[in-house]
Amino acid sequence: MSADLVQLVTSLAQRARAASLVLATVSRARKDAALEKLADLIAASQFELEQANQRDLLSPEAGALSPAARDRLTLTAARLRQLAASVREVADLPDPVGTLLEENIRPNGLLIRKVRVPIGVSGIIYEARPNVTIDCAILCLQSGNAAILRGGKECFHTTLALAALVSQALAESGLPADAVQLVPTTDRAALNTLLKLDTLIHCIIPRGGESLIRYVAENSTIPVIKHFKGVCFVYADAAADLAMAEAITLNAKISRPSACNAAEQLLVHRAIAESFLPAVARALVAQNVQLRCDPVSGAILARAGIATTPAAPADFTTEFLDYVLAVRVVDSLDDAIATINRDSSSHSDAIVTADEPAARRFLAEVDSATVFWNASTRFNDGFEFGFGAEIGISTDRLHARGPMGLPELCTYKFVIAGTGQVRG
Numbered sequence: 001m002s003a004d005l006v007q008l009v010t011s012l013a014q015r016a017r018a019a020s021l022v023l024a025t026v027s028r029a030r031k032d033a034a035l036e037k038l039a040d041l042i043a044a045s046q047f048e049l050e051q052a053n054q055r056d057l058l059s060p061e062a063g064a065l066s067p068a069a070r071d072r073l074t075l076t077a078a079r080l081r082q083l084a085a086s087v088r089e090v091a092d093l094p095d096p097v098g099t100l101l102e103e104n105i106r107p108n109g110l111l112i113r114k115v116r117v118p119i120g121v122s123g124i125i126y127e128a129r130p131n132v133t134i135d136c137a138i139l140c141l142q143s144g145n146a147a148i149l150r151g152g153k154e155c156f157h158t159t160l161a162l163a164a165l166v167s168q169a170l171a172e173s174g175l176p177a178d179a180v181q182l183v184p185t186t187d188r189a190a191l192n193t194l195l196k197l198d199t200l201i202h203c204i205i206p207r208g209g210e211s212l213i214r215y216v217a218e219n220s221t222i223p224v225i226k227h228f229k230g231v232c233f234v235y236a237d238a239a240a241d242l243a244m245a246e247a248i249t250l251n252a253k254i255s256r257p258s259a260c261n262a263a264e265q266l267l268v269h270r271a272i273a274e275s276f277l278p279a280v281a282r283a284l285v286a287q288n289v290q291l292r293c294d295p296v297s298g299a300i301l302a303r304a305g306i307a308t309t310p311a312a313p314a315d316f317t318t319e320f321l322d323y324v325l326a327v328r329v330v331d332s333l334d335d336a337i338a339t340i341n342r343d344s345s346s347h348s349d350a351i352v353t354a355d356e357p358a359a360r361r362f363l364a365e366v367d368s369a370t371v372f373w374n375a376s377t378r379f380n381d382g383f384e385f386g387f388g389a390e391i392g393i394s395t396d397r398l399h400a401r402g403p404m405g406l407p408e409l410c411t412y413k414f415v416i417a418g419t420g421q422v423r424g
Contacts, residue, residue, distance in 0.1 A: 005185070009193040012148055013200035015178035016121045020146035022176050024118050028095045031142050034173035035091035038138065041165040042084040049080060052161035053130065061154045065128060068258030068321035069209075073128035073155055082383075083134050090138045090388030096406045097144045111417040116410045118144035120202040123194055124391070125216055127152035127208035133162040135382075135389040136205070137180045141170075143409035146179050148201065150194060152208070153186035195220040205392045205404075210319070225404070227369075227395035229319040230260030231345040232377045235336045235362070236280075237353035238271040244374060245352040246280045251376040252350065254287045258321050260393060261348045261380040265316065266327045267336050273297065273329045278304035281327075289323045296329040317343050333358050337365050344368060346395045348377040369395050369402040 042049070053075040056062055062073060075083075102114040122145050126132040133149055140147035151159035163182040170179055183190055195204065198221045206216040210229045217224045234252050236245040252263035268276055277300050281291055285306065292311040293301060301308050308327075315326045330336045340349050350372035351362040359373040370380040380403060382390025387405030394400045400408040 002189075005187065005189055006193050008185075009183065009190050010197065010200075012178075012181050012183065013121065013194070013197045016146040016148050016181055017200045019176035019178040020118065020120045020144075023141070023144045023146060023179055024097070026144065026175065030173060030175060031095070031144075032091045034141060034169050034175050035087050035138055037172055038134075038165060038169035039084045039087040039091070041169055042080060042087065042134070042162075045161075045165060046077060046080050049075060049158070049161055050077070052157040055157045056130075056155050059154070062128070065154060066321070069128045069154070071256070071258045073130065073158075075130055075158060079131065083131055086383055086389040087134065087138050089383070089386075090142050090406070093142070093388055093406055095142070096410050099407075101412055108421050109419055110421055113415045113417075114412050115415050116407070117413050119409055119411050121146045121148065121200060122391070122409065123148045123150065123201045123204045123222070125150050125191065125194075125204065125206045125208070125212070127212055128154040129207055130155045130158035130162060132207050133159050133182075134166070136207075136391055137163075137166045139387075139389055139391045139404075139406060139409055141175075141179060143406045145409055146176075146181075148181050148183065148194065150183040150191060151186075156186060191216075192219060195222060198222045207392055225392065225394050225396060225400055227260070227345065227347055227393055229345050230262070230347040230393075231265065231317055231319050231343065232261060232263050232348040232380075233265040233267060233340050233344050233350065234263045234377065235267040235330075235340070235349070235351045236269060236272060236276055237333060237336070237351055237355060237358055237362075238269040239355035239358065240269075240272060240276070240352040241354055242272065242276050242279065245276060246283055248350065248352055248374070248376050249280050250283055250287070252378055253284065253289060253325050254323070255376075255378050257323055259378065260319075261377050262321070263350075263377050264318065264320050264324075264326060265343070266325055267330050267339060268297065268327070269333075269336070270296075270329050270331050273300055277301055277327070277329075278306060281306045281308070284325060287323070289325050292324060292326045294328045297327045300329075319345070333361060337362060340366050340368070347393065348372070348380040350375060350377050369393070 099116040124136040204224045206213045291308040292315045293308040346368045382403040390403040
């Protein structure tokens with residue numbers, strides 16, 4: 001590793017740390033002004049952004065991507081409009097910085113306040129996901145954090161174009177230019193340096209495939225907020241409305257198969273399997289979904305004249321990120337809950353049922369970051385939750401879990417006011 005590269009990345013982190021101390025006390029009005037400017041710039045730069053994105057899409061690196069990854073890389077006019085809308089929505093959200101979380105007065109008269117404050121500096125590592133450039137920049141900015149962005153080589157030109165708009169918005173709003181910085185190289189050595197700067201960077205958030213996230217988690221000396229993969233379940237219970245269950249299964253699987261909140265697994269209660277499986281299978285197959293079935297579901301669909309593929313054991317814990325769905329029949333709600341807790345990635349899991357007690361048990365006993373009753377797993381998303389955007393979706397158990405918005409980019413400190421008390 002060259003000394004110049006180490007110095008480059010270290011300098012980025014030092015400047016980010018200095019910017020974070022300024023951002024921590026910047027007024028809400030100044031942050032809002034920067035976000036509104038950025039939204040305007042995205043809307044006005046659609047042509048230039050699409051040109052940069054096309055340059056990435058035509059690169060050899062993009063040519064080697066899976067269909068799911070290529071879909072994530074692609075910026076359409078509609079996605080750019082949604083990106084600008086998410087910036088404006090974040091500007092409209094309550095400012096979390098300075099929120100009073102707890103307050104009490106001790107018998108000795110000390111006033112103890114627990115106050116929400118920014119984490120400091122966040123490093124965001126991502127692959128072919130150019131929207132992450134904007135999502136993370138705006139959430140970090142609005143929560144008073146500095147951000148260091150390191151995008152993948154597959155989206156390098158798109159990331160540069162988006163980061164330039166962020167820099168322009170900061171400059172025109174009078175905010176520190178170093179509040180959001182892009183690592184200007186895709187050299188892996190730069191990432192390895194970044195992951196060791198634990199005196200300057202306070203958290204790392206990787207956004208990408210399982211291999212990237214595991215690499216970051218294994219090589220970082222900085223706390224990492226993560227989810228490794230999204231093995232998400234839809235469970236059609238004995239008391240499910242069959243039309244609703246079909247609609248939810250289709251949406252969860254095919255609305256965007258490349259998303260981490262897309263369903264990869266379908267569980268069906270034995271009591272409805274004969275009536276439900278043929279109908280939902282025909283609808284899925286009509287959308288080019290390959291069904292990988294256990295023996296029971298495979299036999300039911302064979303009798304209905306629907307071709308399926310026998311599932312291998314690994315299929316029941318796989319994040320396909322494609323038009324593939326694993327299917328199993330279970331004997332009870334107990335079996336469904338146990339199967340999900342064993343085989344899911346604790347990301348997003350749904351039950352479809354008209355039986356409220358069964359739903360309540362599922363919601364309480366399935367140990368996942370987000371659980372749904374009669375709704376698609378695709379709603380596990382910061383924008384859909386009203387966060388404007390998300391910094392990521394965490395399946396960790398400390399600090400943050402599920403979609404991470406502004407409050408999850410904050411920690412807290414205790415602010416103590418006294419009248420001269422000393423400890424005896």
